[in-house]
Amino acid sequence: MPRTADHEERRSQIAAAVCQLIAEAGLDAVTIARTAATAGMSVGLVQHYFRSKDEMLLHAFRTVTARVRHRAEDRIRAGVAHQRPIAHVMAGVLAELVPLDETRRAEFRVTRAFAGRALDAPALAEVDVETARQLRADVARAVHNGKECGEVPPELDPWPAAVRLTAVAEGLAAQVYRDPDGVNELSAAELAASVLTTELATVFTGECRQYAGTTRNQGAGDAPNTRETRDPGDTGRARGTSPEDTNRTGGGTG
Amino acid sequence: MPRTADHEERRSQIAAAVCQLIAEAGLDAVTIARTAATAGMSVGLVQHYFRSKDEMLLHAFRTVTARVRHRAEDRIRAGVAHQRPIAHVMAGVLAELVPLDETRRAEFRVTRAFAGRALDAPALAEVDVETARQLRADVARAVHNGKECGEVPPELDPWPAAVRLTAVAEGLAAQVYRDPDGVNELSAAELAASVLTTELATVFTGECRQYAGTTRNQGAGDAPNTRETRDPGDTGRARGTSPEDTNRTGGGTG
Incomplete structure (x- = not known):
């Protein structure tokens, strides 16, 4: 398990990547794969933090x-x-x-x-x-x-x-x-x-x-x-x- | 070809069906097939008036x-x-x-x-x-x-x-x-x-x-x-x- 600080940091990076994708190309452009690529992470790592696209979107909106x-x-x-x-x-x-x-x-x-x-x-x-x-x-x-x-x-x-x-x-x-x-x-x-x-x-x-x-x-x-x-x-x-x-x-x- | 009055009437009915679907279940719920069913028309008839879903949505928004x-x-x-x-x-x-x-x-x-x-x-x-x-x-x-x-x-x-x-x-x-x-x-x-x-x-x-x-x-x-x-x-x-x-x-x- 990563440390809590890392955990929050990763979630922030993912939220930032989601927001960047939406700002550039719209909500429909957001996928777990594109978010991973934008954040410079593996798909598996993104999925470690967010089990679904909806969960990831919700966190990004809150952020x-x-x-x-x-x-x-x-x-x-x-x-x-x-x-x-x-x-x-x-x-x-x-x-x-x-x-x-x-x-x-x-x-x-x-x-x-x-x-x-x-x-x-x-x-x-x-x-x-x-x-x-x-x-x-x-x-x-x-x-x-x-x-x-x-x-x-x-x-x-x-x-x-x-x-x-x-x-x-x-x-x-x-x-x-x-x-x-x-x-x-x-x-x-x-x-x-x-x-x-x-x-x-x-x-x-x-x-x-x-x-x-x-x-x-x-x-x-x-x-x-x-x-x-x-x-x-x-x-x-x-x-x-x-x-x-x-x-x-x-x-x-x- | 249908008369112009019919033409506009049909387009209005389709727009009304699109708006009903959006109001009930959101934009993503709109498909040509569902719109046809809601308007009580065949899919072919809807496609006669609108060649694509985007064209149909645009008309509904204008309406x-x-x-x-x-x-x-x-x-x-x-x-x-x-x-x-x-x-x-x-x-x-x-x-x-x-x-x-x-x-x-x-x-x-x-x-x-x-x-x-x-x-x-x-x-x-x-x-x-x-x-x-x-x-x-x-x-x-x-x-x-x-x-x-x-x-x-x-x-x-x-x-x-x-x-x-x-x-x-x-x-x-x-x-x-x-x-x-x-x-x-x-x-x-x-x-x-x-x-x-x-x-x-x-x-x-x-x-x-x-x-x-x-x-x-x-x-x-x-x-x-x-x-x-x-x-x-x-x-x-x-x-x-x-x-x-x-x-x-x-x-x-x-």
């Missing part, structure tokens, strides 16, 4: 949804640590779903392919439903926290707001995937920034009492995974904070 | 998207004829995408299955992209018209607004599909009404000058396809119109 979720959690942790306004953090969290770069585009293809298959595969559907519920619960919690700190009006029900915010992120992801060059002379990145900022501004209308008066522009270490086109949440100016607030170096560990 | 589109167009026509506020009409149009009844739930399954397959099938992807673009253009036109008549602020750019409105409808559809019983004690119908109304209210903030002073509560003939849980757009009271405004009989022809 890719967990990866998106971890990036979202990193952003939330960093936002708390660096006392960012919640609306700002949530813009980054929701943008993790939008295929604005190759990584997220591959992830979108994989999750969409699985969502299609999940219509008639209860185990996959469960992952799809659970992932969506977790994100919605995260957003509802963020809205709830916003009420406590003054960013959200006290009378607002967090649940319809969370449905609306996650719906717009999911639908925006589909539109950016279909029209990666943007719409009507607005680039996909500009559209995503505009849509998420406008949407969040309908919920997060106030300013956080907790952070009022504290320095918000710490710079380094704030946003793991920050890349050029990555952060439609960087709209400090539009929200009335200082221009320096948008000038972050993103030296995170993600 | 189901055209059906949703026609319902949307019916709503727009009825809205114009009966001088409804644009926001009200658009709530109905966007709700056509949300699987709040069995018809729309079957349509959602079919379009989602096709969207998954479209990732690696250019002909299907083209239908998917074109359908989404048409809806977005319809919504952008509605926002533009809203600016002209005073329902929308003059400085608002219709395109990001149209992306946002169609995104929320598409994402809401996915959430209602995953959680048909609703979220946190709000039913799916209540959630859909709340989300669409709130979203539209961020764009359509004014009142139509054109219809100001005219009678808006005509009653019958307004909304084709109106059913009990069908019309989250029926929020006349919330928008300040008379209660009678919501009491419509929906004697349309759709």
Whole structure:
């Protein structure tokens, strides 16, 4: 028997190979033999870890949804640590779903392919439903926290707001995937920034009492995974904070 | 050769059989033989109309998207004829995408299955992209018209607004599909009404000058396809119109 660390490492490699195959050629292109070849393993070794193709697909789906979720959690942790306004953090969290770069585009293809298959595969559907519920619960919690700190009006029900915010992120992801060059002379990145900022501004209308008066522009270490086109949440100016607030170096560990 | 009317009728029957099979058992369940059996035709007759399974699937995808589109167009026509506020009409149009009844739930399954397959099938992807673009253009036109008549602020750019409105409808559809019983004690119908109304209210903030002073509560003939849980757009009271405004009989022809 291999050690547990090796075991998990192998399963990760296999999941990565499955995702690569789906992103390149679609779900129907995935076979145990091709996955083994892509992962540089023998068919027997893949079969040692996964007894069936369905089991292997399920693990791959879980892996890719967990990866998106971890990036979202990193952003939330960093936002708390660096006392960012919640609306700002949530813009980054929701943008993790939008295929604005190759990584997220591959992830979108994989999750969409699985969502299609999940219509008639209860185990996959469960992952799809659970992932969506977790994100919605995260957003509802963020809205709830916003009420406590003054960013959200006290009378607002967090649940319809969370449905609306996650719906717009999911639908925006589909539109950016279909029209990666943007719409009507607005680039996909500009559209995503505009849509998420406008949407969040309908919920997060106030300013956080907790952070009022504290320095918000710490710079380094704030946003793991920050890349050029990555952060439609960087709209400090539009929200009335200082221009320096948008000038972050993103030296995170993600 | 059959007459053209027969020809189209046969193709429609085949498309309906394909959609029924997908809605019941998924895209992989569709074969020419099963489609023929479901449509009550011989395999040879199906093959007379469609030379391959791919051609048959493409026609079925076009048929189901055209059906949703026609319902949307019916709503727009009825809205114009009966001088409804644009926001009200658009709530109905966007709700056509949300699987709040069995018809729309079957349509959602079919379009989602096709969207998954479209990732690696250019002909299907083209239908998917074109359908989404048409809806977005319809919504952008509605926002533009809203600016002209005073329902929308003059400085608002219709395109990001149209992306946002169609995104929320598409994402809401996915959430209602995953959680048909609703979220946190709000039913799916209540959630859909709340989300669409709130979203539209961020764009359509004014009142139509054109219809100001005219009678808006005509009653019958307004909304084709109106059913009990069908019309989250029926929020006349919330928008300040008379209660009678919501009491419509929906004697349309759709």
